[in-house]
Amino acid sequence: MTSSDPGATEWDVMYAARSAIWSGEPNAQLVAEAEHLTPGSALDIGCGEGADAVWLARRGWQVTAVDISHVALERARMHAGSAGHEITFVQADLVASPPAPGSYDLVSAQFFQLEDPPRSEAMLGFGAAVSPGGHLLVVGHCPSGHVGGGHPERLHTVDQITALFSPPDWQIITAEDRERTAMHHGELTDLTDGVVFLRRIQ
Numbered sequence: 001m002t003s004s005d006p007g008a009t010e011w012d013v014m015y016a017a018r019s020a021i022w023s024g025e026p027n028a029q030l031v032a033e034a035e036h037l038t039p040g041s042a043l044d045i046g047c048g049e050g051a052d053a054v055w056l057a058r059r060g061w062q063v064t065a066v067d068i069s070h071v072a073l074e075r076a077r078m079h080a081g082s083a084g085h086e087i088t089f090v091q092a093d094l095v096a097s098p099p100a101p102g103s104y105d106l107v108s109a110q111f112f113q114l115e116d117p118p119r120s121e122a123m124l125g126f127g128a129a130v131s132p133g134g135h136l137l138v139v140g141h142c143p144s145g146h147v148g149g150g151h152p153e154r155l156h157t158v159d160q161i162t163a164l165f166s167p168p169d170w171q172i173i174t175a176e177d178r179e180r181t182a183m184h185h186g187e188l189t190d191l192t193d194g195v196v197f198l199r200r201i202q
């Protein structure tokens with residue numbers, strides 16, 4: 001993982017448009033899947049404003065949190081600092097520079113939205129970063145249930161992710177769409193999350 005930032009501008013512009021984009025709360029599916037795990041090393045892929053990284057650090061994880069956006073990382077650093085947690089923040093393009101293989105007990109990609117290609121190759125790189133016995137959590141907006149505009153071509157299904165990670169190397173723990181109601185762009189909205197939670201066997 002080296003620091004480079006082609007494509008950073010789009011995300012920096014989005015973050016700079018408002019003083020806070022996300023809720024400041026950890027993502028619901030991260031909490032649901034990771035709260036029973038024994039803390040170890042964790043990689044937060046596309047950490048945004050840092051709420052997931054802070055939640056993990058509070059629970060005892062050694063967290064590396066990566067984002068392409070300087071603006072998001074500045075906020076995430078402030079969030080972690082005011083919460084009193086030590087988190088390693090890295091500015092990097094995780095598509096151009098995949099994380100180091102076999103390095104983390106948990107790799108979490110929450111709403112890391114990317115068209116394919118290069119989505120599949122990037123996801124394989126995120127999986128490769130999990131150490132044997134560790135977990136990979138990939139959560140995205142379900143394309144069929146997605147509300148709002150944006151970039152539908154960047155959304156993935158659960159099946160598109162599970163197709164990349166199969167036995168005997170991976171155990172599928174969860175692969176399903178989950179509905180929840182949450183604030184989305186300032187309005188209480190019914191959302192569907194595609195949740196893929198996997199354990200690396202070897």
Ligand SMILES: C[S@@+](CC[C@H](N)C(=O)[O-])C[C@H]1O[C@@H](n2cnc3c(N)ncnc32)[C@H](O)[C@@H]1O
Nearest residue numbers: 011046047048067068069092093094095110111
């Ligand atoms: C939809 S946001 C989700 C942020 C956070 N995970 C959350 O759930 O609140 C996607 C994040 O991925 C980051 N990102 C997009 N492309 C990236 C890339 N190639 N490398 C690293 N981060 C990237 C963006 O800057 C943004 O913060």
